[in-house]
Every structure is written in structure tokens, then in C-alpha cells.
Amino acid sequence: MMRAGPSQEEIRRHNLGVLLRHVHLGGPTSRAELTSRMGVNRSTIMALTADLTAAGLVREELPKETGRAGRPSLVVRPESARVYVLAFDVGVDRVVAARVGLGGVILDRRDAPRERGPFDLEALTAQLAGFAHQMLRDTARDAVCVGAAAAIAGGVRAADGVVKYGPNLGAYDVPFGEELARRLDIGLPVAVGNDANLGALAEHTRGVGVGCNDLIYLHGDVGIGGGVIVGGQLLSGHAGYGGEVGHMVVNPGGRLCGCGSRGCLEAEVGERTVLEAAGRAGGGRVGRDAIRDVVEAADRGDVVAQRALQRVGDWLGIGVANLVNIFNPEMVIFGGMLRDIFLGSAAQVRSRIATAALSGSREGLRLRTSALGDDATLTGAAELAFAGVLADPLEALARVNSN
């Protein structure tokens, strides 16, 4: 915490990461633009770009016709087809594997529905690894995989990536990352993160929350998860479980929650409650389509569906108001099935916030739906997988190449 400043070599490595992050997040960028954005001189940018080019992470090209006179500044592009990560997303009803290129391009993907029921670690990791192996067979020989990560609907222990608590998946104390890495067998560990945390990271870096350093992402996938960006950083908490806002009690003595408590936000706003309140529980459709049906029915004037959304919107609004008081965020983003629930109950949510959030804390607050939609959590997993190469590009490549 109170270490001295970095050495020249540490600064160079840091700068390589900063430059790579610029083109990873911003896409092809001219040297002139990088010089100005990074606040270093032109020769430093040239040296950094040369290092990254030699490592095969970026390439330089003449820009397309600019229409301006004079010699154009070379454009630095991420080597999206050559440098990639494997990203996985385990939701309650769907599993996804993707090959994502530097720059955030989804190069290839496989997905499959997931049966609700007990958590089967062997079958799940075999399926995901199978998807990955299929995609790897179609990958050019000179392409290099620089990381792997998975988003999962559960609380993940930061120290070892164990899924400590995922009631909606039936997962408790599951060494998911370790087992997936073993089955992948490509010499890389698999980082694991809570789906809502990674959704927050994704919306912050590539979605509706770009440029917004204090935001809350609420993710609905049967239950309710949360991810919080505080001062530009993902809130992880002491052991990695930070952001479990779905288990904030909003209605003491209310509905029984899967966690054993009563009246949690998840119990009052989760899928089961919405479907029950709308008279659609038991035997019928479940999942996002079922939630969308309720919202569409309310739009068409179905009074039962309207009342269900009002009730749920009240609790969602109280939950959001609490978070607004606690975090004073600039933006709250609704993702997963909460996207639909919010769209169907926005008036209720706003009204509760107006009553229960302090005026200062809600001043300038923006309520938004996820820009990345169903890919938010997968995109966050890809960003987590890229974290190593962005932090220290040459060191990360050296590690990968030594496998």
C-alpha cells in the first residue's frame, strides 16, 4: 500500500499495458491520438508500439483516406484474429463458450440450453471444454490463447475461484474453475467470476456505462445478482463476495428466499415471484421468455400481469433506492431478466426512488438497461480473461509461450 514509486522498467511494462488497453477498448487508434491520450511523447509511443508489434499483439497500418493534407499518422490495431481468449458463461438456463479476440471481437461461439436441476460439475465442464475444443480446431495455428475465464450465477471465492454459493444452479462449494481448466487442458488456468460482477465490468468497459466510474449493474437470472463499480474499480469485498445485493432484505418477514432468509430482494423480485404474482406459476413456461410474456401481457392490458409488475416494481424500487443511498452511483443498469422487469415497471421503480432516496444521492442518477444484453456476462468473462495480458503484455505472453 505504501510502496515507493515504480522503476523505469516497471513504467515501460505498465505503459505497454496502457497502450494495449487503449486499442483493446477503443479499437484502431492513430499514433497521434495515443500520444495525446497517454500524455507521453511521440518517440515513446513509437517504441511501445514497436514492442507490441514484435510481440504480435498489435499491427500498424496506414489509415484509410483522411482527406487531410500531410503524412497521416499510422493507425495501431489490435491483432484480433491472432490473439484471443476463451470465455464461458454459465447461466441458469443457458451455457455459452466463446473465442473472443483482442479488441473484444467474438470470433466464434457455441451455446446450449441448460436443464434446471442439480449441478453436475462433470457434465457441465465436459460440455464447455467440448465447445472450446471444437472452436480451437477451427483456429489458425499461429493464433495464441492468452487467457480463459468464466462467468457463473453464484458467489465465487476470490482466492481459488470456488463457487461457494449458487442456489439457482444448485452449486455449493464447487471447484468449477479448477475442473474446467483440467478438462480444457491447454496449460491455462480458468479465472471465475460472479456473473453480475462480470456484467458490471462489461457494461463499464464496453456497454452503457463507459466513462461512468460509479455504477451498479443488477442482473436477473431467476435470482438477482449485483456488480458494483466504485471509483472505476469492481467492488470485490474482503473474500470476493461483494455485490450480493439480491440478498439485501427489503421486506422483513416477507417471502422465503433460497438463502434461508426472508424478504430478500431476490425473493421479492425473482422469477418465481413474478410468475406467481402473475398467476403463471406451476407447470408453465419458465425463464426469460416467461418473464417477457408477463411484460407483454401487461402492455396489452392484462390486469393481473400489470398488478404483478407493480408489486415487483415496488420492491425493486426500494432495493434500488437503498443502493442509491449507499453508493451514490451515477448509473444503475438493469440486465438479464431484470431488463424486461424494469421496462415493465419503470414508473413504479422511479416513484420509489423519488420517495426513498435522498435528493443529493439521486441527483443526476441515470437508470438504464444493459447495452450488451444477453452477452453482458460473457463479455465480462472475456475482459477478465484479458486482464493478465493487459496488465503486463510481455510477461503474459512469455508465460503463455512457455507452456
Next chain:
Amino acid sequence: MMRAGPSQEEIRRHNLGVLLRHVHLGGPTSRAELTSRMGVNRSTIMALTADLTAAGLVREELPKETGRAGRPSLVVRPESARVYVLAFDVGVDRVVAARVGLGGVILDRRDAPRERGPFDLEALTAQLAGFAHQMLRDTARDAVCVGAAAAIAGGVRAADGVVKYGPNLGAYDVPFGEELARRLDIGLPVAVGNDANLGALAEHTRGVGVGCNDLIYLHGDVGIGGGVIVGGQLLSGHAGYGGEVGHMVVNPGGRLCGCGSRGCLEAEVGERTVLEAAGRAGGGRVGRDAIRDVVEAADRGDVVAQRALQRVGDWLGIGVANLVNIFNPEMVIFGGMLRDIFLGSAAQVRSRIATAALSGSREGLRLRTSALGDDATLTGAAELAFAGVLADPLEALARVNSN
């Protein structure tokens, strides 16, 4: 956010701040110890110490007898008597001004009770400035004031230090810092912070939370405030109002709160509710002594007081459980009147946390009372006032000396 690494000169200035912070927080420290803690070589420490000595911020001395053979390493001490800040604390029932020396030594202080009633900006700032001027008259001529800051029981807008919202002081949209600086008239601005936020900072840097990077400080002073340290940094939120946990709704439809909402943590656990529940409202004693009376009565077997604390402990426990799920903190600290309330209701609080907080999120959680007691918020104000000189010692001194 994505700037390049620092220059050599920036690193030197940064390192001067790091070294000064070490002796400010850790007290007299040997050169050898600083070398090891900062991870730089001995000649760098010598150069940094020489600069800080020349600036009058530290001095070097031979240590007392060590009993070890060989030449002892010189000890670097903060110039506590020579370099100081002015710190102020405005609570509901008490105002304090203090002169605090580098190293956190309270060199001098003045306090006075405050009448409950409307907020009188003129009278309050005149009183505080008067205290400061008295103390300055007794200060050595060569001493230098490097900052001034105040803690206040209200929400403070980060941009300009205006107290946006302080219902328990009757303060709304008050330019408190600006007015206090005008009356002080010593050529320095007065930084202003929410009392609970500064209490969190104080407990994190000098109190029970030292070494703990994820903690929540709950401050009771008629109402309930909160300050949250996330990853070692104070959570400020988008506009500075972060941490208003007292207005988290824990009991929808519950007691009316001063903020206009119902069932806020502050409404269910605040002073008025405790005294009412204990049958001691209306005309009797108020303030911390009154709260202590309730806790002592409960200890002596007063059933009404015991039931009051049980009821309040239930709501406090639900509030803390919510915060544990949201933040996954390592420690929750109870300060101000909440210190007494927690001590009188700890079993209730723990029981609610056990029920309503996820097992992962509460694993390893420590519940503690404030180590700095009634000086927590004042100490935080002093740390806020020292922030400039610790960030860039020479630049801050140059600014002060040019006044």
C-alpha cells in the same frame, strides 16, 4: 484513467509523500525500516529524508539505546510540534476545534456543547474560528499550518464542500467550508467531509481498522451515518454522498424518518426511537448520556430498556446484514452512540446477521467498537486536512508559504 506511467520527478514527489505518510502514521521509524518497507535502496531513503528534513517536515535522530552492536540506523521523526493542521468537528450536541500535529498528535483543543435547534451558520463559524484563533495565538511562530478540514453530521457535496443535507443539524445547502475559511482568514481553504465518512477514514488509518482494506464504519449521532472503505479507499460516490446507509429502508412502512421516507435504518435505530422505546422520550435527557442510561438500565435488569434494545438491535442487525451482503467487509465498526447501542444489543445484532447474511459474505467478519471513540470524526478531519501535504509534501509547503 489510462494515462502513461509517471516521470522521474513525479516518482520522487510521490516517494516523498510515501515516506512522510509512513512516519505520519507509524511514528518515528528508522531509515533501515523505511528502506525495507518502501522497497527502495538506502541512498534513495537518504535523499528523500534529506529533502523532507530541509523542508522542516521531519528530523533525524539517533535512536535510544538499542542494545545491539554496530552503528544504529538513524530514526526519522515527524515534526509534530512544527507542522500541524486545524481540524473541526460539528456534531449535533458538541462542536470541537483542534490543532493536530504531523503524526496525528492533538496539540491543543477547544470544545463546547451545541444547542439543538436551527442551524446558525454565522454563530457556528464564528465560534469555531474563535477557538482556532485562540489556539493559534499560543502556537510557536515558526510552526506552519498545512491544512484545515471539518467533519460535519450531514451529506457533503464533494465539488464545493456545501452541506447539502444535515437534518439533525437543521442544515440544508449550507456553504459551511467556505464561510469557515473566510472567518479563519489564514489563507487556507477548509475541506469538509461527512462525519461518518471521516470516522471511517480515521478508524482505517489510526483506529481498530488499521490494515483492514474493506470495512464499514457506522456512526450514531442522533441519526445514523456510514463510511465505507472499499479496497483501501473511502467510497465517496458520484457526487460525494456515498455511504448514507442510515437511509437504507429496513422496515418498509415503518417509522417516519427525517428524510421524508419511512422505515430507514436511522428511523428505526436513531436516538429518538431508542428513547421512545425505552419510555424515556419527551422532556427528559437526550444525547449520548441518555443512550448510555438506557444501556446501563438494561444491564441492571430494567425490562423496558432491555426490550427497547432488543427491538433496536433487530433493525440494526438487519441493516448490518444487508451491508455485509452488499460489501463483504472484513470489519464493521460501531461508533458514536452506536457504540453503546451495539454493546447493549450485540446478541440481537449477531443473530440477525447469522440469519440474513450469506455464509460466505460473513465468514471472518469482525464486529468492533470504535477505537478512537468520541475523537473518531475529529481525527478523520485531521487526516483529511493532512491529505495535501502527504500527497505532495514540497508542493503543499510551497503553496502554504506563498500565502
